[in-house]
Amino acid sequence: xxxxxxxxxxxxxxxxxxxxxxxxxxxxxxxxxxxxxxxxxxxxxxxxxxxxxxxxxxxxxxxxxxxxxxxxxxxxxxxxxxxxxxxxxxxxxxxxxxxxxxxxxxxxxxxxxxxxxxxxxxxxxxxxxxxxxxxxxxxxxx
Amino acid sequence: xxxxxxxxxxxxxxxxxxxxxxxxxxxxxxxxxxxxxxxxxxxxxxxxxxxxxxxxxxxxxxxxxxxxxxxxxxxxxxxxxxxxxxxxxxxxxxxxxxxxxxxxxxxxxxxxxxxxxxxxxxxxx
Numbered sequence: 001x002x003x004x005x006x007x008x009x010x011x012x013x014x015x016x017x018x019x020x021x022x023x024x025x026x027x028x029x030x031x032x033x034x035x036x037x038x039x040x041x042x043x044x045x046x047x048x049x050x051x052x053x054x055x056x057x058x059x060x061x062x063x064x065x066x067x068x069x070x071x072x073x074x075x076x077x078x079x080x081x082x083x084x085x086x087x088x089x090x091x092x093x094x095x096x097x098x099x100x101x102x103x104x105x106x107x108x109x110x111x112x113x114x115x116x117x118x119x120x121x122x123x124x125x126x127x128x129x130x131x132x133x134x135x136x137x138x139x140x141x142x
Numbered sequence: 143x144x145x146x147x148x149x150x151x152x153x154x155x156x157x158x159x160x161x162x163x164x165x166x167x168x169x170x171x172x173x174x175x176x177x178x179x180x181x182x183x184x185x186x187x188x189x190x191x192x193x194x195x196x197x198x199x200x201x202x203x204x205x206x207x208x209x210x211x212x213x214x215x216x217x218x219x220x221x222x223x224x225x226x227x228x229x230x231x232x233x234x235x236x237x238x239x240x241x242x243x244x245x246x247x248x249x250x251x252x253x254x255x256x257x258x259x260x261x262x263x264x265x266x267x
Contacts, residue, residue: 091170094204094234098170108204110234119230120203120237125149132230 006072008059009035010051011044015134022047022055023133024080026073029063031090031123038126056137057084059113060129064092064099065106074112085116085136089129094118148223151206151213152247153199157220160194164212164221172205173212174198201244203228204237 006026013021023044025035038044051057057080065073077084088109091097099105109115119132160177176198181190213221224247231237239247 091205091207094237095202097205098207100170100205108234115234117230117232118204118234118237120206120228122207125227128227128230135230 004068004072006069006076008076010047011039012047013058013130013133013137014045015043015130016137019137020052020055021133021137022051022057023060024057024076024084025060025062026076027062028065028069028073029092031062031092034123034126034129035060035062035089038129041126043126043130051081053081055081057081058133058136059084059086060089060133061086061093061109061115062089064097065109065112067104067106070106070112073109077113086113087132087136088115088118089121089132090119090124091122094120097122147225148208148210149227150203150224150247151201151208151210151221151244152224153201153241153244154220154222155196155199155241155245157218158196158199159218159220160196161217163215163217167211167215169209169211170205170207172202172207174200174202196241199241199244200238202238204234 006028008024008026011023011025013023027035035044039046059077059080061073077086086109088094092099093109096102096105096107100107106112117132117136119128121128160175162175165173165175177194177196179192180195182193183190210223213223226247228237228239
């Protein structure tokens with residue numbers, strides 16, 4: 001199988017003032033639309049610069065993680081700084097969701113990488129996303 | 143924050159008869175239900191009645207796709223929508239809400255706010 005890459009989108013999180021939070025988003029399926037909704041409402045702001053030392057990094061996995069895209073998601077995390085925390089957004093990323101019985105879908109991204117926070121919903125709302133991200137960077141070392 | 147009327151599904155344990163219709167109809171198979179049967183004797187009855195008693199009801203919110211089919215098919219209105227979403231969790235297991243947690247979710251959505259109900263509270267369709 002040819003290797004597929006998931007180009008991450010990188011955002012800043014305005015709702016966590018005082019800390020520089022970089023959110024790398026892997027939009028794999030329809031939950032990515034909720035991330036875009038958060039961007040359009042200014043809850044996430046596109047980040048143009050590079051990731052600097054001291055930045056707190058979060059990897060946001062939004063959408064269905066298929067067998068084909070799993071390695072790409074793992075590579076994303078490898079490329080991010082050590083200590084990057086992982087947020088599973090939506091039912092598919094948490095467990096496979098409606099596709100729990102599909103042979104080509106992983107039963108959650110935690111089959112690949114350790115997840116720090118699961119946001120339930122199908123899809124969750126943009127507000128829930130931003131609240132979970134801010135809570136995660138506020139609740140301990142990122 | 144904009145409120146929606148169907149952010150999570152809550153349970154009224156006293157209304158649940160353990161009929162399992164929701165469990166079987168759920169497309170995501172996210173509902174677990176344990177029950178047992180008790181014999182209830184009544185004076186003058188020819189024989190004891192068999193009554194299902196709910197032991198455990200759980201919704202796995204890591205799996206739930208919020209379709210509301212369980213709410214629609216429940217013949218006893220034991221499931222209802224609530225407006226507040228389930229809190230994010232640190233482990234997948236924490237997204238499995240049991241009987242008491244499901245009963246403790248917010249109050250039912252008021253009639254008129256629930257898009258699955260018509261103005262008089264009856265199920266649409």
